[in-house]
Amino acid sequence: MVSQLRDEERVVSVAPESTVHSVTYDLLRALQLTTVFGNPGSTEQPFLQEFPDDFTYVLALQEASVIAMADTFAQVTRRPALVNVHSSAGLGNSLGNLVAAYHGNTPLIITSGQQHREMVIGEPYLGNRDATTMPKPWVKWSYEPARAEDVPNAFMRAYAMALQPPAGPVYLSIPLDDWKRPLAGPAPVRTVSDRVVPDEQRLRSFADRISASSRPALVFGPEVDRSGGWDAAIALAEKVRAAVYGAPLLDRASFPEDHALFCGPLGISIKAVSDRLAGHDLVVVIGGEVFRYYPYVPGDYLPAGTELLQITADPEVAAAARRGDSLLGDPKTAMDQLLELVADGSARATPRAMERPRKLPATPSRPLTPPEVYASLSKLRPLDAVIVNESTSTMAQQIEWLPTTASGSFFATASGGIGWGTPAAVGVALADRSRGTSRPVVGLIGDGSFQYSVQAIWTAAQHKLPIVYVVMRNKEYSILKSFAELEETPGVPGLDLPGIDIVSLAHGFGCRAVAVDTTQDLERAFTQALTAETPTVIVVATQPQKAAL
Structure with a gap:
């Protein structure tokens, strides 16, 4: 963009003055950080103003979902992802899935706004109190620039820190008044190694x-x-x-x-x-x-x-x-x-491979058992399908019936926290689209897990992502009941989940949705979902599955 000044019938083009905002965005382009996952707040708007046409903003409706989407997007694209969440409380909302990104060594650059520098001394509303402390210990590096002029260099260092092994998330707190400060560019761009050679x-x-x-x-x-x-x-x-x-x-x-x-x-x-x-x-x-x-x-x-x-x-x-x-x-x-x-080991005895009994009831169950669900999906799953699993009580059955057979085709939370899987499937699908890859994404989600981040399916619907969510509705936190039995703690409250209409919720967020209770209906719905051009939520009534602990 240039401004035009008329002086004595002459038109003179004058380049606008560079600012922290313009220099930083040029740096982000150079680093290929042009997709921003976020949920904006008041202190982030100066960063997002006049959002460039060559950048993509992925809106999620809650900050934990923002992190999970960025997490798998970075894993699939194999480069850092940029996240922008609101200061203070917004960053707090994100921490649950930030733990997963840290344990999963995912290179994320997480930013939030800070209140105006003039106000920070007085602990203003929605200011980042102890800004660099709050996300620890779940980031590799946490920083708030001492000067506005340091913002681009802070991004460059954040990029290097996120990518260098062991990779992981980093955090920047940026005062909202920094973005309009004049700054000569361009910011220096550096490359860093992402591998360490063993001794x-x-x-x-x-x-x-x-x-x-x-x-x-x-x-x-x-x-x-x-x-x-x-x-x-x-x-x-x-x-x-x-x-x-x-x-x-x-x-x-x-x-x-x-x-x-x-x-x-x-x-x-x-x-x-x-x-x-x-x-x-x-x-x-x-x-x-x-x-x-x-x-x-x-x-x-x-x-x-x-x-x-x-x-x-x-x-x-x-x-x-x-x-x-x-x-x-x-x-x-x-x-x-x-x-x-290493020496050739052909003289060693061949190990015994994993046994797969794959036993099913003689007659179909009502409700279905998880093995019956997985057996039906195993007949229809395309070979290139990606599985995102957050049905923690049925993971053993998933390996038995739906084994992972290709690189980059299975994802689960690295932290054990609930609410990662539903938005993570969105991140995988967005990453595939960005790199020109077309493959089905199947989210295997428990009904309890689905409620932690149900709002993530709105983002899937807005982007018309062909994700198939198979939600196993056993009406309880089955994994926790298994732990209660292991730990000999009877009478634990809050483990049952009656009265949730997941199909209506999915419709409300703009998705295709259907409830099924037979293998025939499941197979029909799954087949149709694979060719739909929008996310589908299939709710399957299932029996609780005792987890393999």
């Missing part, structure tokens, strides 16, 4: 120990798929001829769950993991924690005679391991090098 000598010693093992096991965590290591994981497992287990409470699947070497997921307690690994003399955990435990069921951390090696890009994850020797490094890079170093 060569230590990796070689790990390779020697793997080669010497008589019955090794490999556990591939979510870092493997995030690093692009899916094919390297397959090649390593096949060369070593090792049993492969899914890491506990996976948020990304990193190995095909229908592979002959896949032996199923580990449990989620100390005892369950140890029992599962019995008989292995060496366990190699690549790209994951050792281990993600949840319920306390005491036992040995490792079976007697079993050693453990861990490769991770995250020093905190390495330091927190209760057993084993660790190596820091990018998982894909480490596996590529291990393939050259």
Whole structure:
């Protein structure tokens, strides 16, 4: 844009004065941060004013949904995502799903407005009190620029911090009066590395120990798929001829769950993991924690005679391991090098693959059981479909009937918090659209989880995203009832969910919606949803499923 001044019949073009706002937006363009996920507030409007035509604003109706959408958008596009939420209370609303982004190593740049600098000393209404403290410990870096002139450089540093390993969310608090301050540009653009090469000598010693093992096991965590290591994981497992287990409470699947070497997921307690690994003399955990435990069921951390090696890009994850020797490094890079170093394991006995009994009732149930639901979906799921799962009590049945078979095609929350899955499916679909990819997105959501972020389906409807939500309506927090039984705590209140009309809610937000109670109706609705050009919510009446704890 230029302004025109007429002086003695001459037209002179004068470039407008650069401001913090214009210089920052030019930097965001250079960094390809042109999609903004947000829910605007008064202190954010100076940042969003005259929103450029070459930027996209994705509006979600609650800040936790904003974070979850940006989370999977960044995971699928494999670059940082930009988030803008309201100061103070708005940032507070976002924290539940910020925990998931932190544990999932998702590079997010989260911004919120701060009140006018002139007012901050007096603790104004909706000011960011202790601005840099509030989002901790769930961000890698938290900053409020000391001067308006520092805003573009703060974004550049935030980008670098978010992307460098271990990747993760960062936070900027920006006073609303900073944006109009004059500032000469352009802001410097820097590139940063997003991988760390493992120590060569230590990796070689790990390779020697793997080669010497008589019955090794490999556990591939979510870092493997995030690093692009899916094919390297397959090649390593096949060369070593090792049993492969899914890491506990996976948020990304990193190995095909229908592979002959896949032996199923580990449990989620100390005892369950140890029992599962019995008989292995060496366990190699690549790209994951050792281990993600949840319920306390005491036992040995490792079976007697079993050693453990861990490769991770995250020093905190390495330091927190209760057993084993660790190596820091990018998982894909480490596996590529291990393939050259480990001895061929073809002489080892072939591990027994995961058993899939796939037992169904002799006659259809009323309500349906989760295995019946998954059996129907397994017949119709397209091979390239993406699954976003937040039906926590039925994840074991999902692996049995709907195994993940391709990289980047399974997503779940990394934190265990409820309310991530519904908006996360929106982020996946938006990311696919932005990169020109067309594949079905299927959200498997529990009815309790769906209520935490039901407003996210409005964003899906506004963008006409062809997401199929399958909501299993068992009218309770089934996972919590399973924990109540495990923890011997009878009489816990608030675990039942009667009286929720999910179909009407979905219609109200602009989605196609239908309730089904037979496999025939489910299959018909799912088939129709796959070709719809708008989100569909299929509510399936199901029996509660006791979780595998």
